[in-house]
Amino acid sequence: MSEMIQVTVKLFAQYRDNRFKVKEIGYKDGTTAQDIIEDLGIHNDKLPLGVLMINSKHQEETTLMRDGDTISLFPKVGGG
Amino acid sequence: MGDKIYRVDMNTLSYSIEDVPSDWLGLGGRGLTSTIIAKEVDPECHPLGPNNKMVFAPGLLSGTSAANSGRNSLGAKSPLTGGIKESNVGGTSAGIFSKLGVKALIIEGIPQDESKFYQLHVTKEKVEFIEVPELVGKDNYEVLDTMLEKYDKKVAVMSIGRPGENCMLTANVSVKDPQGKLRSHGRGGLGAVMGSKKIKCITVDAEKYKEVTIADPEKFKAASKIFTQALQKNPISGEGLPAYGTNVLVNIINEAGGLPTRNFRAGKYEFAENICGETMAEIINSRDGKTTHACHAGCVIQCSQVYNDKENNYLTSGFEYEMIWAFGANLGIKDLDQIAKIDALMDDLGLDAIETGVALGLAVDAGILEYGDGEKAYSLIADDLANATPLGRIIGSGTEILGKIYGLVRVPTVKGQAIPAYEPRAIKGQGVTYVTSPMGADHTAGYAVATNILNSGGFVDPLKKDGQVELSRNLQIATAAVDSTGMCIFVAFPALDEPECLPALIDMINARFGINLTGDDVTNLGKSILKLEKEFNDKAGLTKADDRIPEFMKYEKLPPHNTIWDFTNEEIDAFWDF
Numbered sequence: 121m122s123e124m125i126q127v128t129v130k131l132f133a134q135y136r137d138n139r140f141k142v143k144e145i146g147y148k149d150g151t152t153a154q155d156i157i158e159d160l161g162i163h164n165d166k167l168p169l170g171v172l173m174i175n176s177k178h179q180e181e182t183t184l185m186r187d188g189d190t191i192s193l194f195p196k197v198g199g200g
Numbered sequence: 201m202g203d204k205i206y207r208v209d210m211n212t213l214s215y216s217i218e219d220v221p222s223d224w225l226g227l228g229g230r231g232l233t234s235t236i237i238a239k240e241v242d243p244e245c246h247p248l249g250p251n252n253k254m255v256f257a258p259g260l261l262s263g264t265s266a267a268n269s270g271r272n273s274l275g276a277k278s279p280l281t282g283g284i285k286e287s288n289v290g291g292t293s294a295g296i297f298s299k300l301g302v303k304a305l306i307i308e309g310i311p312q313d314e315s316k317f318y319q320l321h322v323t324k325e326k327v328e329f330i331e332v333p334e335l336v337g338k339d340n341y342e343v344l345d346t347m348l349e350k351y352d353k354k355v356a357v358m359s360i361g362r363p364g365e366n367c368m369l370t371a372n373v374s375v376k377d378p379q380g381k382l383r384s385h386g387r388g389g390l391g392a393v394m395g396s397k398k399i400k401c402i403t404v405d406a407e408k409y410k411e412v413t414i415a416d417p418e419k420f421k422a423a424s425k426i427f428t429q430a431l432q433k434n435p436i437s438g439e440g441l442p443a444y445g446t447n448v449l450v451n452i453i454n455e456a457g458g459l460p461t462r463n464f465r466a467g468k469y470e471f472a473e474n475i476c477g478e479t480m481a482e483i484i485n486s487r488d489g490k491t492t493h494a495c496h497a498g499c500v501i502q503c504s505q506v507y508n509d510k511e512n513n514y515l516t517s518g519f520e521y522e523m524i525w526a527f528g529a530n531l532g533i534k535d536l537d538q539i540a541k542i543d544a545l546m547d548d549l550g551l552d553a554i555e556t557g558v559a560l561g562l563a564v565d566a567g568i569l570e571y572g573d574g575e576k577a578y579s580l581i582a583d584d585l586a587n588a589t590p591l592g593r594i595i596g597s598g599t600e601i602l603g604k605i606y607g608l609v610r611v612p613t614v615k616g617q618a619i620p621a622y623e624p625r626a627i628k629g630q631g632v633t634y635v636t637s638p639m640g641a642d643h644t645a646g647y648a649v650a651t652n653i654l655n656s657g658g659f660v661d662p663l664k665k666d667g668q669v670e671l672s673r674n675l676q677i678a679t680a681a682v683d684s685t686g687m688c689i690f691v692a693f694p695a696l697d698e699p700e701c702l703p704a705l706i707d708m709i710n711a712r713f714g715i716n717l718t719g720d721d722v723t724n725l726g727k728s729i730l731k732l733e734k735e736f737n738d739k740a741g742l743t744k745a746d747d748r749i750p751e752f753m754k755y756e757k758l759p760p761h762n763t764i765w766d767f768t769n770e771e772i773d774a775f776w777d778f
């Protein structure tokens with residue numbers, strides 16, 4: 121049986137609608153950022169993924185999640 | 201085109217209406233204000249003396265039906281930076297100037313009798329000089345209301361409050377928006393220049409204008425349609441900005457560790473959630489406010505909003521990220537209502553939110569107030585700054601001077617102007633813009649945040665030096681050109697990501713004037729504007745040593761990424777190799 125990891129998932133802007141702001145979620149070891157995005161249905165969201173950060177750094181969707189990581193997901197946002 | 205240059209001499213209280221010199225014909229907005237300042241103003245002049253000039257110029261597309269084209273530029277030598285300044289704003293002035301055929305309004309000189317303040321009323325035929333003793337010592341909303349009683353409701357109004365009268369370096373020039381609220385030519389202390397010329401307000405007749413002429417209306421219409429669609433389909437200008445305003449940035453900049461907190465001591469603010477755009481939208485909706493609102497007619501993005509208080513009464517609008525950051529993360533206030541109250545106060549007084557907020561953040565280091573003390577911040581502005589007490593004058597002189605007076609080292613300025621809401625150590629491309637822009641630390645001059653953080657126009661790692669100078673250069677060149685069109689800066693997002701956007705913008709300019717600009721021409725225009733501005737600054741006495749980040753950022757690590765500013769001088773100076 122594979123180990124579990126705990127990941128803090130933070131959602132922003134419209135991604136919060138009908139979901140949540142922040143949540144600790146347990147995932148199987150070997151989970152990638154992409155798996156989490158799909159798990160939350162964000163890959164099917166009206167607004168495509170804009171920015172993905174893991175532990176405050178921009179990362180690729182293929183990144184393997186580790187125990188204790190924080191993943192932050194944003195649709196495209198901007199301002200100035 | 202029958203456009204004219206309107207020239208006002210405050211020394212003799214006279215005016216002239218002149219033909220547009222041929223080499224100014226193709227210019228508008230920042231391109232025109234900077235060209236006129238560079239040509240006519242002695243770079244060594246005292247910014248508050250008789251030889252500085254103020255130049256207002258609407259953008260090339262202002263007054264047309266083009267979406268988001270209603271920005272007006274104001275140029276002068278800045279009393280804050282000592283260099284050239286252009287600051288542009290929405291509101292109704294650009295459209296009305298254009299329709300009246302005012303290509304630029306140039307104001308020179310200072311009245312011989314310095315005890316009086318004037319209103320300038322600009323109509324198609326003339327400029328009137330009206331003494332306004334009853335408005336001296338009043339602030340923007342009272343001036344605005346008085347003018348709205350006197351003229352048609354559509355009249356354009358530009359005014360200063362008490363800080364401008366007192367020639368404070370934090371004073372801005374406020375402009376009426378379509379709803380009768382205020383926007384501002386915020387940065388660089390331009391309100392002080394207007395105060396030095398003894399002009400309390402400028403009104404522009406909105407009754408007798410005609411629509412602007414378009415050389416090729418069919419072509420214009422077609423290009424305008426493509427342009428509007430690009431703005432609407434882009435996720436940032438089409439969805440994000442209308443829903444949350446610019447304040448949607450609090451969370452993403454905070455997550456990236458680049459939100460300057462407590463006078464640039466950290467890149468994350470623990471109360472970000474209290475002041476973020478998502479929370480703000482919830483508050484606005486629960487109080488019957490509006491999340492979308494346009495700062496000028498024809499804006500299809502509508503990033504502005506109407507923010508009501510707990511009793512659902514109007515509190516403020518144009519409640520922007522920079523303001524919320526300056527008093528929130530930077531000054532430690534975590535109550536959005538308190539920040540909104542200060543925003544409304546500063547609109548009325550006519551104060552630059554960034555310069556004032558950063559000065560107050562530094563005032564904590566000086567022992568003047570404590571982090572998070574919104575009441576005290578309010579009273580320092582409402583009582584001291586507004587009444588020009590000695591302490592009020594120190595704060596109203598801006599961040600750099602306050603730092604000197606209190607013997608402080610951690611002073612976040614470039615060329616004397618306060619650094620805005622993005623940490624240079626964690627968003628390095630933006631830092632390059634701060635140090636190299638002829639405007640001083642200005643976030644709009646080359647918005648590298650787009651590519652460093654927001655994945656707009658690709659991605660350049662914000663924590664590394666690689667590619668940042670080139671990124672900032674390209675953005676600053678493009679921005680200088682876009683600032684000449686009258687387009688709002690947020691057109692940059694679709695321009696970066698929707699390939700049809702910029703060509704449509706150029707087609708609109710071509711159709712408006714019956715000319716044939718290419719993309720290269722536009723890039724060259726941007727380059728020549730930047731070089732012209734730099735040359736003015738060089739002659740004004742600014743040197744390479746002014747293109748530098750505050751020293752503490754080179755040795756103080758910024759949490760959470762623990763990065764420092766690590767560019768060499770040579771790397772920064774290479775910015776100008778074009």
Ligand code: SF4
Binds near residue numbers: 494495499
């Ligand atoms: S997007 Fe915002 S700043 Fe730009 S024109 Fe519209 S309301 Fe004004």
